[in-house]
Amino acid sequence: MSTMPSPGRVGDVRRRNVALVLAGIQKNDGTTRAQLAAESGLTKASVSSIVTDLLEAGLVRETSVTRDGERGRPGTGLVLNPARGALAAEINVDYLAVGVLDFKGDLTFHETLERHNRGSLPSDILPLLVAMAQRAVTKAAAAGVELLGGELTVPGLVDVERNVVLAAPNLGWADVELSEELPKLLPVAPFGVSLSNEANSAALAELWFGHGADNRTSERFRDFLYISGEVGVGGGLVIDSQLFAGPQGHAGEIGHVVVHPDGPVCACGGHGCLEAFAGQNAIYSAAGIEWDSTSRQMALLLQLAHDGDERAVSAVEQAGRYLGVAVASTARFANISAVVLGGHFVVLEELITPALRRSLDRHAPGLIPEGNVAVSGLGQTAALRGAAEASVRRILNQAYELIP
Ligand SMILES: [Zn+2]
Numbered sequence: 168m169s170t171m172p173s174p175g176r177v178g179d180v181r182r183r184n185v186a187l188v189l190a191g192i193q194k195n196d197g198t199t200r201a202q203l204a205a206e207s208g209l210t211k212a213s214v215s216s217i218v219t220d221l222l223e224a225g226l227v228r229e230t231s232v233t234r235d236g237e238r239g240r241p242g243t244g245l246v247l248n249p250a251r252g253a254l255a256a257e258i259n260v261d262y263l264a265v266g267v268l269d270f271k272g273d274l275t276f277h278e279t280l281e282r283h284n285r286g287s288l289p290s291d292i293l294p295l296l297v298a299m300a301q302r303a304v305t306k307a308a309a310a311g312v313e314l315l316g317g318e319l320t321v322p323g324l325v326d327v328e329r330n331v332v333l334a335a336p337n338l339g340w341a342d343v344e345l346s347e348e349l350p351k352l353l354p355v356a357p358f359g360v361s362l363s364n365e366a367n368s369a370a371l372a373e374l375w376f377g378h379g380a381d382n383r384t385s386e387r388f389r390d391f392l393y394i395s396g397e398v399g400v401g402g403g404l405v406i407d408s409q410l411f412a413g414p415q416g417h418a419g420e421i422g423h424v425v426v427h428p429d430g431p432v433c434a435c436g437g438h439g440c441l442e443a444f445a446g447q448n449a450i451y452s453a454a455g456i457e458w459d460s461t462s463r464q465m466a467l468l469l470q471l472a473h474d475g476d477e478r479a480v481s482a483v484e485q486a487g488r489y490l491g492v493a494v495a496s497t498a499r500f501a502n503i504s505a506v507v508l509g510g511h512f513v514v515l516e517e518l519i520t521p522a523l524r525r526s527l528d529r530h531a532p533g534l535i536p537e538g539n540v541a542v543s544g545l546g547q548t549a550a551l552r553g554a555a556e557a558s559v560r561r562i563l564n565q566a567y568e569l570i571p
Contacts, residue, residue, distance in 0.1 A: 181217075182567045184209055188217045189226065189247070189563040196271075197232045197244035218245060224569045225313075226251060226270075247271060253562065254303055254317030254353050255555035256296050257365065260285055260337045260398040263292065265299045266548060267307045267314065268555035272376065276306045277548055285398075286339045293348045300352040315569075316358030316562050318554035319349060320368040322399055324417050330362050336434035337399045357569065358562050364416065365550045366395045369543075370403025371410055372553030373507050377545050379408060387539055392494065392503050394421055395550075396510035399434065400442040404501060411501075422446070426492045441493045445486040447511055453482035465514060472518055480518065487519040491526020498534050505539040509549055513542045 184207075191203045200218055204211045221227045225248055232244035247270035257264040261283055267276040278299055284292060300317075307314055323335025332343040349360040370393035373379055378388040393403040400422030404411045412418050422442040423435050430439025431449075443449050451457075451464050454471065455478045458464070471479035494506055512519055520540060527535050543549055 184213065185217055185221070185567045185570065186564050188214060189221065189566055192227055192245050193247055193270075193563060196246050197230055199232070199242050199244055203245075220570045221566070223571060224566070226563075226566055226569065247563075249273070250311050250313065252307060252312045252314050253555045253558035254300060254307075254314050254356075254360070255368075255551040255558065256300055256317065256319045256352055256360075257551050257554070258284060258292060258296065258319070258321045258338070259365065259550075260322060263296055263299065264548075264551055265296070265303045266551040266555060267303050267312065268552060268559060269312055270559060272556060272559075274548060274552055274555070275310060275312065276303050277551065278302065279547070284338055289340070289343050289345065289348065293345075293351070297348075297351050304353070314353060314356055316356050316558045317353045317360040318363050318368070318558040319345070319352065319360055320363045320365045320550050320554040322365045322397060322401060324420075325362045325364050327362055327416060332362070334435075336436075337397075358558070358565065361558065361561070363554050363557065364401070364403075364412075365397075366393065366401025366419065367403040367410055367412060367416070368551075368553035368557065369393060369395050369401075369509050369545075369549040370405055370419070370507075370553065371557055372545055372549045373403075373509070373543055374405050374408060374410070375556050376552055377543055377549075378505075378507055378541050379405065384541070388505050388507065388541070390503055391505040391507055392419065392421065392497055392501070393507045393509060393543075394490070394494075394512065396445060396447065396508070396512040396515075398447050400446050404503070406501070406503075421493050421497060424493045424496065426489045441489055444489040445512075450482050450486050450511075450515075453485060454479040465511065469514065472515075483515050483518040484522040486515075487522025488526045490519070491523045492530055494523070495527055495531035495534070498531055504535055505541070506535060507541050507543050509543040509545070513546075516542050 187207050200214050204214045227245050228248045230244045230246050232242050249269045249271045252267050252269040255266045262279050262281050264279045266274050268274050324333040330346040332340050334341050352360045373393050378384045389408050391405050395401040402419040402421035404419035423440045425439045426441050427439040431443045433440035433443040456464050
């Protein structure tokens with residue numbers, strides 16, 4: 168992040184305390200200084216002094232709160248300033264998207280551009296994305312929201328430290344360095360723009376806004392595998408409510424787990440990967456649906472399957488069956504007992520989940536209970552929301568940089 172401000176004059180302890188106070192406010196909207204002190208173990212004086220700085224830096228706001236069962240004057244609560252936010256941008260195989268997430272976690276702006284990006288050079292795509300980001304910044308500014316940082320998420324393996332897309336086979340990208348392009352998405356933001364993997368971002372969104380955050384399901388979905396179905400099949404592994412990305416950030420790549428040793432060749436160059444059975448193109452081709460430049464193939468597949476067309480039904484069921492093979496092995500290997508499906512697996516839920524369930528019962532009986540196979544409710548914005556929220560959290564962790 169080349170545009171990052173030079174380190175401030177605050178010490179390490181103070182930095183940690185600032186992050187602690189901000190995390191407390193994010194976790195508990197409307198919390199008071201006294202509650203923050205009690206929960207963090209910091210003194211009231213030290214919380215008050217940090218809060219004064221955060222108010223001055225525009226990162227938090229005061230709000231009046233009345234607690235249940237308390238009489239008298241309303242107290243003063245604290246919230247993250249909704250007039251601050253982060254940008255997310257997404258490059259996918261068949262669309263580009265940008266979104267703005269405010270500090271409260273609300274997606275206040277979202278734009279998608281359908282486009283076939285397979286084989287497109289970064290120099291074809293980035294200018295389009297920069298124009299979309301400019302529109303998002305303008306809209307946010309008109310709504311009074313200042314964007315402090317952002318994240319670009321892509322369907323491939325990334326090196327976050329060096330801003331390099333190492334391999335995005337479905338885009339045709341290998342070793343694409345974006346250090347010069349990333350800042351153009353958000354030229355004046357103090358925290359710059361980082362890079363992430365699309366499936367990891369969507370898994371984080373599921374953790375922060377989906378099943379992992381829902382009181383009714385959060386216990387069951389503290390450890391889960393998120394599987395995103397797009398042209399490729401991506402995955403993100405969440406262990407103990409944290410993304411487990413592995414030493415280089417590449418763990419959870421379930422799309423390239425081998426499910427059939429003699430299976431067809433995959434975009435990654437290997438043979439018999441899950442993606443070669445459960446990716447969109449694999450399903451269309453097994454269903455006898457030819458590629459065209461419109462995006463009508465999914466609608467056609469759904470229509471055929473609905474009408475009971477044998478090839479279409481068996482193509483989707485085959486995808487579900489191999490999904491089950493991959494999940495069964497992963498569940499054993501990583502001690503996972505829950506799965507969340509995203510992308511086209513949501514659209515195909517009615518056909519694919521029974522096939523997946525049968526496959527799980529056959530290959531890993533009893534391992535993943537009924538009710539622990541869920542579909543994401545976040546829709547097409549999952550990766551955007553996860554990327555933007557990751558950026559918000561990074562900003563909150565480094566917020567001492569903004570303290571005067
Ligand atoms: Zn593969």
